[in-house]
Amino acid sequence: AQTVTQSQPEMSVQEAETVTLSCTYDTSENNYYLFWYKQPPSRQMILVIRQEAYKQQNATENRFSVNFQKAAKSFSLKISDSQLGDTAMYFCAFCGGKLIFGQGTELSVKP
Amino acid sequence: DGGITQSPKYLFRKEGQNVTLSCEQNLNHDAMYWYRQDPGQGLRLIYYSQIVNDFQKGDIAEGYSVSREKKESFPLTVTSAQKNPTAFYLCASSYGSGTYEQYFGPGTRLTVT
Numbered sequence: 001a002q003t004v005t006q007s008q009p010e011m012s013v014q015e016a017e018t019v020t021l022s023c024t025y026d027t028s029e030n031n032y033y034l035f036w037y038k039q040p041p042s043r044q045m046i047l048v049i050r051q052e053a054y055k056q057q058n059a060t061e062n063r064f065s066v067n068f069q070k071a072a073k074s075f076s077l078k079i080s081d082s083q084l085g086d087t088a089m090y091f092c093a094f095c096g097g098k099l100i101f102g103q104g105t106e107l108s109v110k111p
Numbered sequence: 112d113g114g115i116t117q118s119p120k121y122l123f124r125k126e127g128q129n130v131t132l133s134c135e136q137n138l139n140h141d142a143m144y145w146y147r148q149d150p151g152q153g154l155r156l157i158y159y160s161q162i163v164n165d166f167q168k169g170d171i172a173e174g175y176s177v178s179r180e181k182k183e184s185f186p187l188t189v190t191s192a193q194k195n196p197t198a199f200y201l202c203a204s205s206y207g208s209g210t211y212e213q214y215f216g217p218g219t220r221l222t223v224t
Contacts, residue, residue, distance in 0.1 A: 045215035101153035
């Protein structure tokens with residue numbers, strides 16, 4: 001069975017600094033997608049970034065980028081120039097047919 | 112504007128009553144999903160539907176029921192058989208099932224006392 005593990009329940013970062021959230025997953029599949037979702041205090045789940053497993057190039061979306069290491073089954077999210085609005089719960093998710101979520105990392109951006 | 116709506120945002124029920132949560136989307140997505148989120152936890156899949164008039168159980172379907180009579184709508188009924196119904200419920204949709212990213216509604220907070 002596929003599993004997703006986020007080993008950092010809570011993290012904090014100073015405004016304008018860079019922070020990296022960790023995620024590892026376990027699967028025997030070769031074709032799959034990985035996602036990071038953000039859940040701010042409003043509790044709306046927002047897609048931050050996606051990565052196709054067949055692509056070697058790491059995905060980027062403005063200040064958000066990933067470090068995808070397929071062999072190590074690692075998919076970390078880097079947030080550059082952190083902003084107060086980045087304060088949220090971040091979920092890593094694996095999709096090989098069904099979307100499976102990690103437990104989440106609560107990120108606080110401090111002024 | 113295209114999107115997913117869930118109503119109501121907050122719902123209160125007495126124990127023993129069935130309650131139906133609404134989910135509507137105008138994104139022309141084929142697949143729709145229901146998740147449950149408990150405090151400090153990730154999302155768990157309750158039911159999903161890949162096409163109208165068809166749906167499958169997810170990981171925690173016991174005590175829940177769904178219908179998919181229209182492409183745009185995927186209501187979830189929380190029955191009295193659900194032992195711990197108090198939770199935050201999220202509906203999502205995607206173009207297809209499988210590896211497509213899912214888009215989420217704003218959620219419904221259900222409290223049963």
